[in-house]
Amino acid sequence: MPAVAKTDRDTILQAALLRLRRDGLAGLSLRALAADVGIATNALYHYFPSRSHLENAxxxxxxxxxxxxxxxxxxxxxxxxxxxxxxxxxxxxxxxxxxxxxxxxxxxxxxxxxxxxxxxxxxxxxxxxxxxxxxxxxxxxxxxxxxxxxxxxxxxxxxxxxxxxxxxxxxxxxxxxxxxxxxxxxxxxxxx
Structure with a gap:
């Protein structure tokens, strides 16, 4: 998986928007989102400290x-x-x-x-x-x-x-x- 430095908040947010459009908020999986951007699930927390921070964004x-x-x-x-x-x-x-x-x-x-x-x-x-x-x-x-x-x-x-x-x-x-x-x-x- 790429290092965290190879992605950014906007890339994660755009990937989350694509998932949201397809699956809705209830279907938004952090594990699947991390896979979409090619990072470990824990790496998401560098950009969004919690799921609720991502939902706010x-x-x-x-x-x-x-x-x-x-x-x-x-x-x-x-x-x-x-x-x-x-x-x-x-x-x-x-x-x-x-x-x-x-x-x-x-x-x-x-x-x-x-x-x-x-x-x-x-x-x-x-x-x-x-x-x-x-x-x-x-x-x-x-x-x-x-x-x-x-x-x-x-x-x-x-x-x-x-x-x-x-x-x-x-x-x-x-x-x-x-x-x-x-x-x-x-x-x-x-x-x-």
Whole structure:
């Protein structure tokens, strides 16, 4: 097996992401991961002191990727505050954010699940989770104001995550998650 110096944290994380996508978090084996990168299992601990540190890194990477997807999806819907109809533009941006969120959860179910684990080790980074939350709050605040941005963002997140969870559980009884979200977004956008 190669010496620890011949690998790095990012290589291990990328290999873990591949395994995560295929097997989910529950199927992520440290022994198999070590074999993937060609090191002894104990060598993983030079980069991730425990499995929970690795799970935190995966969660952070998932949050980074979701944020990037949401930013790409809303980039064409920038809001000019001085324009007439900025509320309509803000509503379209929220709809684009919601569509991007649902698309990410559908295309990357294991990555989405890992993101929801959040930081699990004290002192570990949660910068990507914070950036994701700030982006959603900022986007929600355009429509509902700065004072209500946190509450509006949390209710938006609950709507989106609820639809994803119900769809993943097969509990929508033939109703599409996107249809549920569109109905909920209409009410959320119209809220005073």
């Amino acid at each position: 995966l969660s952070e990477e998932a949050a980074r990727r979701l944020l990037a997807a949401l930013q790409r999806g809303t980039a064409t819907r920038r809001i000019d505050e001085s324009r007439e109809g900025s509320k309509a533009a803000a509503a379209e941006r929220i709809r684009a954010l919601a569509a991007g969120y649902l698309r990410f959860a559908r295309r990357e179910p294991h990555l989405y699940a890992a993101m929801l684990q959040g930081p699990c080790e004290p002192g570990e980074s949660n910068a990507n989770h914070a950036a994701l939350w700030n982006f959603v709050c900022e986007t929600a605040g355009v429509l509902h104001g700065d004072k209500r941005a946190d509450s509006a963002a949390m209710s938006l997140w609950a709507l989106l995550h609820g639809a994803v969870a119900l769809q993943q559980a097969g509990a929508l009884a033939g109703v599409k998650a996107g249809d549920c979200v569109r109905f909920g977004l209409d009410a959320w956008i119209a809220s005073p």
